[in-house]
Amino acid sequence: MIKLEKIHRNFQVGEQTVHALDDINLQISQGEYLSVMGPSGSGKSTLLNLIGMLDHATSGQYYLNDQNVTEMNEQQEAAARNKHIGFVFQAFHLIPRLSARENIELPLLLAGIDSEQRRPKVDQALQSMNLIDRAHHKPDQLSGGQRQRVAIARATITEPSVLLADEPTGNLDQKSGADVIQTLESLNDRGITLIVVTHDSHLGKRSMRSLKMVDGRIESDKLADNTR
């Protein structure tokens, strides 16, 4: 379902060209749980942004559900992002003036779904994330773990096929981090493709497939020993 062919992503820094992604060929099937690891600056986040259509390849082809993303215009990309991709960020990226409920329903709002249809979906998401009693709380009234669960609920509210998580436990204590990982994995168990960028080798070992990146290249791509 995700297919990257000869992907290059170059950045111009002064007179120097930085190869953030260098000849990436990758195929990810529906329902896979993939961890992307590697040192800082190895191109992990660039790869995630590219898969999430937040960034564009300098060259190469990207197919998502057999659709050539590299040929899409900005509007089509935005619609595809809304429908197929969910993002979970290290910094949560919740809108501070909106309540947990309002943050969660944002993707539905952008999809043009009316409030009558939104309400049961958001209620269900709040329930599944055990946040029903926090529905009207603003982000600053929530703990780190709760904020990340709101972010996960928001990422999955449109039932995307791919969930991209960039260091999802980076800002959390151990217990909250473990809860969040469990939540993400349970979503993967229900069929969502989960791609996690992490520095955490323990988390990497829990995934089905582990990708190691160095200097914009895939150094290793192997099925991990699943200790889950």
Next chain:
Amino acid sequence: MLSSDIILYGWKSLKGYRSRTILMLLAMSISVASVLLLTALGEGARRYVTGEFASLGTNMVIVLPGKSETVGMGLSTMMGVTPRDLTLDDAQALTRHPAVTRIAPLNIGAVEVSWQNRKREVTIMGSTQEILELRHWKLLAGQFLPKTDWDRATPVCVIGKKIRDEIFGAHSAIGQWIRLGDNRYRVLGILASEGRSLDIDVEDVVIIPVASAQSLLNTPSLFRILIETRSREAMQTVVDFAIGTIKQRHHGEEDVTVVTQDAVIQTFDKILSALTYAVGGIAAISLAVSGILIMNVMLVAVSQRTAEIGLLKALGASSQKILILILTEALQLSLLGVVVGFILGLGGCWGIRLALPALQAYPPIWAMLASFIVAISTGLLFSLLPAKQASKLDPVNSLQGH
């Protein structure tokens, strides 16, 4: 995204950034209010002044001594000739035209009035019985000047209400003899307050026969001749007749100015309308300037909300959607600014009307429409740049807060 959701999202943003919203609202509403207030004052002043001139009388033609035009270095200027006096005989000559219904020659001056041990300075007006009808004045008590020959200096007078109160106090004024300068005059009547107008305060004047005034002020010249014509259409004929007659009487020299009441009203109307447009324009410029503030604040807002815009893009908002969101927010803000501005402006006008009832300070419709249109278009126009900037933000950099 549904329109209702776009509006609601914008409203929540405005509520979320309260101090920023209040600042912009203040700028917008004060500007809108000042357009309404200034134009209302201008329009009120225009109505007041033209109304006052209209109250001078009906179908009135006014003859003034002297020619109101630049003569350059003509013979009269070189010889040091001054305009001839406008005399009672000149006024008498003007009664001959059939379209003339009333004529009131006028002399004005200031003398000391005294009764017993009370005295004060007053304006005296010398005229004839016809001035009462001609100026639509009313009597509070007694009677007006008798109908006598114009050149007969009868020692009688009619006084204003204020003079009666200040000179006579609780005593009855009618029939009493007052001293004006060195002469004594018997009080025949008291003028009512109605008819207080731009040129004369009828509460604070003493009216005596024109010949008496000429003798008291020691001048043969009249200050004005007021003529009432039979109809509005006859006014121009009377103007031509007055100019022709006086010219003939003054040995061929056209040394008077004859104006119609309409011309005076029209002139003031034009001047004050222009003034209203000018102050309205100045206020509208301040409204446009407030747009620059909106632009600055919106630019700051966009830079503060970079991560939010990046997030919206990550969640599936296109650049066009971001543009619409920011512009809707600006439109809501402008509309709110207009509403608050209208409340402030109309409230201010109401306050002015309470404080100065004579000045009917209502903002003109064109000013209300213009301030609405200028405010909305200013808000939108000056938000376009920040909105475009926001829509073009790169989502990856935005999410990192860059």
